[in-house]
Every structure is written in C-alpha cells, then in structure tokens.
Amino acid sequence: MYQxxxxxxxxxxxxxxxxxxxxSNSVPxxxxxxxxxxxxxxxxxxxxxxDILSPxxxxxxxxxxxxxxxxxDGSPVGLxxxxxxxxxPDPAALAAxxxxxAGNTLRLRLGHREESFPWNTGFDNINLDITAAxxxxxxxxxxxxxPLGALGLMVLGVLALVRRRLTQR
Numbered sequence: 001m002y003q004x005x006x007x008x009x010x011x012x013x014x015x016x017x018x019x020x021x022x023x024s025n026s027v028p029x030x031x032x033x034x035x036x037x038x039x040x041x042x043x044x045x046x047x048x049x050x051d052i053l054s055p056x057x058x059x060x061x062x063x064x065x066x067x068x069x070x071x072x073d074g075s076p077v078g079l080x081x082x083x084x085x086x087x088x089p090d091p092a093a094l095a096a097x098x099x100x101x102a103g104n105t106l107r108l109r110l111g112h113r114e115e116s117f118p119w120n121t122g123f124d125n126i127n128l129d130i131t132a133a134x135x136x137x138x139x140x141x142x143x144x145x146x147p148l149g150a151l152g153l154m155v156l157g158v159l160a161l162v163r164r165r166l167t168q169r
Contacts, residue, residue, distance in 0.1 A: 002109045004055050008132035009103035015095040017068050019126040020083035048112045048121045055107040066097045083124055
C-alpha cells in the first residue's frame with residue numbers, strides 16, 4: 001500500500017510518524033535484510049517495512065529514501081485484536097529529511113514480504129504529522145488500512161460484495 005504526500009515548500013519545523021500494527025508469523029521476521037518487495041521463491045526473507053520513496057520509483061523495488069520501520073524477530077508483533085503502538089524514534093531526523101525534500105511529492109509505502117507461509121500483517125491509525133515553518137499542514141488522507149495476506153483478500157471480497165449490493169439498489 002502507498003500514499004503520496006507533498007512536503008511543504010516553506011520547510012518543516014517538526015514531524016512525527018506513528019501507527020499501530022500486528023504481525024502473525026510462523027517464521028522469523030527479517031525485515032532489515034531487504035528494501036525491495038520482489039519475491040525470492042524459496043527464500044526466507046519474511047518481513048514488513050514502512051519507507052519513504054520517490055513517487056517516480058517502482059513501489060515494489062524503488063530506492064528507499066528514508067526508512068521508518070523494519071521490525072526484526074525481537075520486535076513486538078501484537079494480535080489482530082491487540083495492535084502494538086509504534087512511533088518513529090527520531091522525529092528530528094525525520095524533520096531534517098523532509099526539509100531536504102521541501103516542495104517535493106514523496107510516497108509513504110507499507111510493504112509486506114512473505115516467502116515462507118503463513119504470516120499476515122495489519123496496520124491501523126497510520127499518522128504522518130508535519131508542522132510546516134508557517135504552521136500545521138493539513139494531513140494527507142489516511143492510508144487505507146487492511147491486513148495483508150489471506151485476511152486482506154477476504155476483506156476485499158466483502159467490500160466488493162457490499163459495493164455491488166449498494167449499486168444494485
């Protein structure tokens with residue numbers, strides 16, 4: 001999943017990034033071992049990442065400009081009914097990066113890579129707060145949240161069914 005956003009041209013005074021998540025995995029998480037989401041059949045690179053990319057790059061294999069989250073086996077993983085709250089630990093570094101990109105459109109990417117089955121991830125309450133030099137910036141639309149993997153496919157099927165029924169009325 002991804003969401004594009006524009007960094008204020010006048011610069012950034014402060015920035016923060018926080019979200020809730022869970023990961024249901026039966027194998028080790030190795031998110032820091034990769035930055036792309038190109039499958040390696042038979043591999044063991046299972047993980048999820050949240051990164052900032054250029055919107056000109058491929059969302060799966062583009063160069064990571066700024067990494068926000070890459071859990072490893074020691075990271076808490078939560079449950080679908082008990083998400084783990086998380087925040088980027090260095091807001092000053094995030095603000096400095098965004099200042100270097102003033103006026104540019106960037107892409108926030110949430111990725112999940114699964115090479116050993118099964119495991120699922122979910123994100124909620126994703127929030128990138130930016131305070132521009134001239135004051136608070138209207139936040140971008142929240143990134144649509146859905147668990148990835150089999151549960152995500154089920155959610156998409158239910159949404160399609162509901163939409164079909166509403167349009168038939």
